[in-house]
Amino acid sequence: MTTASVILAHPYEKSFNHAIFQRCIESLKRLGCRVYAHDLYAEGFDPVMPRSELGKMETTDPLVRRYAAEMLESSLLVYVHPNWWGHPPAMMTGYIDRIFRPPYAYDYDEAKEGDPGTGKLGGKVGIVFNTGNTAADREEERFHDPLETEWTNCLFGFCGMARSDRRLFRIVADSTKEQRELWLDEVEATLRSHAVSL
Amino acid sequence: MTTASVILAHPYEKSFNHAIFQRCIESLKRLGCRVYAHDLYAEGFDPVMPRSELGKMETTDPLVRRYAAEMLESSLLVYVHPNWWGHPPAMMTGYIDRIFRPPYAYDYDEAKEGDPGTGKLGGKVGIVFNTGNTAADREEERFHDPLETEWTNCLFGFCGMARSDRRLFRIVADSTKEQRELWLDEVEATLRSHAVSL
Numbered sequence: 001m002t003t004a005s006v007i008l009a010h011p012y013e014k015s016f017n018h019a020i021f022q023r024c025i026e027s028l029k030r031l032g033c034r035v036y037a038h039d040l041y042a043e044g045f046d047p048v049m050p051r052s053e054l055g056k057m058e059t060t061d062p063l064v065r066r067y068a069a070e071m072l073e074s075s076l077l078v079y080v081h082p083n084w085w086g087h088p089p090a091m092m093t094g095y096i097d098r099i100f101r102p103p104y105a106y107d108y109d110e111a112k113e114g115d116p117g118t119g120k121l122g123g124k125v126g127i128v129f130n131t132g133n134t135a136a137d138r139e140e141e142r143f144h145d146p147l148e149t150e151w152t153n154c155l156f157g158f159c160g161m162a163r164s165d166r167r168l169f170r171i172v173a174d175s176t177k178e179q180r181e182l183w184l185d186e187v188e189a190t191l192r193s194h195a196v197s198l
Numbered sequence: 199m200t201t202a203s204v205i206l207a208h209p210y211e212k213s214f215n216h217a218i219f220q221r222c223i224e225s226l227k228r229l230g231c232r233v234y235a236h237d238l239y240a241e242g243f244d245p246v247m248p249r250s251e252l253g254k255m256e257t258t259d260p261l262v263r264r265y266a267a268e269m270l271e272s273s274l275l276v277y278v279h280p281n282w283w284g285h286p287p288a289m290m291t292g293y294i295d296r297i298f299r300p301p302y303a304y305d306y307d308e309a310k311e312g313d314p315g316t317g318k319l320g321g322k323v324g325i326v327f328n329t330g331n332t333a334a335d336r337e338e339e340r341f342h343d344p345l346e347t348e349w350t351n352c353l354f355g356f357c358g359m360a361r362s363d364r365r366l367f368r369i370v371a372d373s374t375k376e377q378r379e380l381w382l383d384e385v386e387a388t389l390r391s392h393a394v395s396l
Binding site: 054089153 | 209210239245246247248249251252282283284285286287288289291292294295298311312314332341342344347348351352353369371372
């Protein structure tokens with residue numbers, strides 16, 4: 001049985017991000033996956049990395065331990081959040097800072113000077129669903145879509161995940177109900193195409 | 199008298215980021231500026247944007263009010279933080295999410311459908327000091343330095359700031375004391391070059 005983790009960061013429980021999150025859970029269950037799902041706002045996750053987590057020291061935060069263990073157990077890692085200024089909301093950047101760290105997502109040898117680290121998420125598939133309110137041409141020409149760089153090159157690439165996918169749904173603020181339904185179908189189709197090959 | 203704001207996000211009070219922050223404060227005072235300075239970790243800032251701040255509603259958080267008022271009062275805005283995965287630490291992304299919002303950093307007309315907003319930081323100068331542990335060639339070729347895009351194009355550009363500057367000091371982990379002293383001198387020189395023309 002394939003195990004999947006779905007992580008959401010959005011402050012409003014009626015947001016389109018929440019609809020995507022729910023659709024992810026339903027789709028993955030329909031595909032026969034075991035699903036871990038976390039709404040970081042609802043669970044009161046603390047995104048502030050404390051000084052004690054700067055190096056390789058194990059965390060004492062039970063939520064961080066749980067999220068990290070589930071990430072390592074899952075083959076499919078799904079992240080849902082809006083694009084705010086080219087970064088994820090602090091709730092998700094803090095998730096990244098605290099979960100994508102040694103010894104979970106990668107590790108390095110303290111005895112080897114300058115060891116850049118070795119990814120520990122090899123074989124997993126990473127999927128990101130983002131929402132935005134900036135037109136595509138403006139996003140790509142002026143802002144260069146920094147979230148694509150961050151997730152695909154920095155995070156997934158560095159941690160050894162060879163396969164990843166990302167969808168940026170826009171412009172959500174102006175969208176019709178029909179458009180949003182089509183986007184949710186795209187969410188399900190994206191998950192299906194990856195889950196069947198795991 | 200020129201007013202400047204300096205904002206820091208780093209969890210370790212003996213970090214090089216703290217040394218940069220201190221040098222900013224000293225340099226700006228030597229230049230005769232009035233200085234507002236905030237160590238977000240030390241002040242216990244909450245980086246999680248609540249649902250009530252999604253639109254244009256005024257915040258009820260006294261720290262957010264204070265930081266926003268000081269930003270608007272300052273001609274020189276200085277941000278100090280490490281590069282973590284191509285984004286600022288959650289403490290700084292949350293500062294951005296909660297302070298760079300309407301009606302402070304920009305505003306939009308709710309009556310005009312699709313109004314992208316008008317920047318309210320025109321005339322100010324934005325300066326960013328970042329630290330990193332990734333070699334320059336790897337950062338630029340593989341990761342495309344998303345922090346440059348985020349600060350310069352997304353934030354400063356959108357909010358109407360025509361002039362900005364950014365220094366990324368690297369590789370801090372391997373640096374000598376002499377190198378770090380030179381970097382701190384560069385911090386002071388950068389601030390001086392902008393402050394004299396304000």
